[in-house]
Amino acid sequence: MAERELIDRDKLVLIDLQFHGFHGVKSEEKTLGQKFVVDVDAWMDLSVAGETDSISDTVSYTDIYGIAKDVVEGPSRNLLEAVAHRIASNALLKFPQISTIRVKVGKPHVAVRGIVDYLGVEILRHRKDVGGDRQELH
Numbered sequence: 001m002a003e004r005e006l007i008d009r010d011k012l013v014l015i016d017l018q019f020h021g022f023h024g025v026k027s028e029e030k031t032l033g034q035k036f037v038v039d040v041d042a043w044m045d046l047s048v049a050g051e052t053d054s055i056s057d058t059v060s061y062t063d064i065y066g067i068a069k070d071v072v073e074g075p076s077r078n079l080l081e082a083v084a085h086r087i088a089s090n091a092l093l094k095f096p097q098i099s100t101i102r103v104k105v106g107k108p109h110v111a112v113r114g115i116v117d118y119l120g121v122e123i124l125r126h127r128k129d130v131g132g133d134r135q136e137l138h
Contacts, residue, residue: 019035023036040104067094106120
């Protein structure tokens with residue numbers, strides 16, 4: 001699905017989640033840790049939940065929050081790309097209702113010569129049917 005096709009579709013939105021983690025390639029990052037900021041957009045059909053007003057017909061954003069928290073506060077990774085990918089993969093594997101997910105991970109405290117809000121990565125992952133009940137992530 002092209003990114004433009006996602007604009008008018010339903011999605012869960014989690015913005016400005018903040019966690020303390022130990023990711024990075026520098027030894028100080030792995031020992032002292034730092035703040036990470038995460039945004040997640042999870043595309044899925046929310047029409048049934050809108051009609052029924054039942055949590056069982058959607059994915060709880062607190063569950064997605066928990067995935068992000070577990071990954072960011074979990075084992076150290078060298079790259080933000082790996083952190084974002086792990087969040088996206090875990091959410092897609094746990095919730096088959098999610099068709100596409102965007103994860104943005106930022107570091108507000110980066111040693112650069114300049115003023116920045118944060119530096120980071122943003123990834124977009126799609127679920128594609130590969131026949132039968134098998135799912136493949138892209």
